[in-house]
Amino acid sequence: MKKFLGCVAGLCVWTAALVAAERGVLTQWSTIDALLKGHYEGVATLGEVKQRGDFGLGTFEALDGEMVLLDGKVFQIDGQGAVHEPGDAVRTPFAAVTFFKADIELALPAGLTLEQVQARVDALLPSANLFYAVRVTGGFAEVRTRSVPRQEKPYPMLAEVVKTQSLFTITKTEGELVGLRCPGFSKAVNVPGHHFHYLAADRKSGGHVLGLVTGEGVRVRVAVLREFSVKLPESASFDALDLSGDRSKELHAVESERK
Numbered sequence: 001m002k003k004f005l006g007c008v009a010g011l012c013v014w015t016a017a018l019v020a021a022e023r024g025v026l027t028q029w030s031t032i033d034a035l036l037k038g039h040y041e042g043v044a045t046l047g048e049v050k051q052r053g054d055f056g057l058g059t060f061e062a063l064d065g066e067m068v069l070l071d072g073k074v075f076q077i078d079g080q081g082a083v084h085e086p087g088d089a090v091r092t093p094f095a096a097v098t099f100f101k102a103d104i105e106l107a108l109p110a111g112l113t114l115e116q117v118q119a120r121v122d123a124l125l126p127s128a129n130l131f132y133a134v135r136v137t138g139g140f141a142e143v144r145t146r147s148v149p150r151q152e153k154p155y156p157m158l159a160e161v162v163k164t165q166s167l168f169t170i171t172k173t174e175g176e177l178v179g180l181r182c183p184g185f186s187k188a189v190n191v192p193g194h195h196f197h198y199l200a201a202d203r204k205s206g207g208h209v210l211g212l213v214t215g216e217g218v219r220v221r222v223a224v225l226r227e228f229s230v231k232l233p234e235s236a237s238f239d240a241l242d243l244s245g246d247r248s249k250e251l252h253a254v255e256s257e258r259k
């Protein structure tokens with residue numbers, strides 16, 4: 001896509017730079033620790049989010065399910081596991097998105113676990129110090145997901161909500177994992193390491209990924225993101241949060257599968 005800048009002394013200037021500059025940027029609203037503290041007030045509309053990316057993940061106002069942004073469309077996997085396409089006016093309290101362009105590609109064999117997929121991806125990355133968007137497409141023997149039910153005010157902490165999460169095991173499925181890999185130094189702001197949400201190709205199931213087993217034809221594409229932009233909420237409730245302290249253990253408990 002090119003943008004027309006105008007004509008100066010008969011010289012017309014077109015540039016792809018304005019568009020290209022949007023690639024390689026991870027744009028995020030709010031912080032993961034604010035979400036852990038129960039800050040589920042919407043801070044941006046989905047319309048605003050889509051202006052900053054066509055690929056990413058997050059949640060919805062009132063913690064109303066898991067968000068997948070894929071190929072410019074937002075999907076909501078609600079607390080019952082049903083998939084919706086919410087309108088652009090719906091708001092999000094936390095989302096992280098980018099315009100996806102693959103820099104690294106990899107084919108994966110069948111039979112790998114989530115941890116093995118993550119290790120194969122990590123082995124290809126140029127550095128642990130960058131952000132990455134990770135898109136995994138293909139067949140899966142099994143994807144284990146969760147979603148969270150919509151909350152009412154006063155909002156409980158995320159660790160409390162997750163005790164009531166719904167778990168889903170999706171078997172013999174084709175679809176896409178929409179993921180981010182964030183560096184260790186991003187803790188408190190985003191989720192260090194890999195974080196995947198799943199959307200089945202038939203758009204009938206998905207959620208926050210807790211575990212999986214790969215099937216046939218799995219392809220990984222990774223986009224290297226060297227710019228990280230965080231939009232902090234303009235709200236008195238955000239301003240009043242106590243975001244001091246280390247919530248890493250709480251985050252790990254919230255994001256992973258209980259064993």
Ligand SMILES: [Zn+2]
Pocket residue numbers: 057066195196197208209
């Ligand atoms: Zn998630």
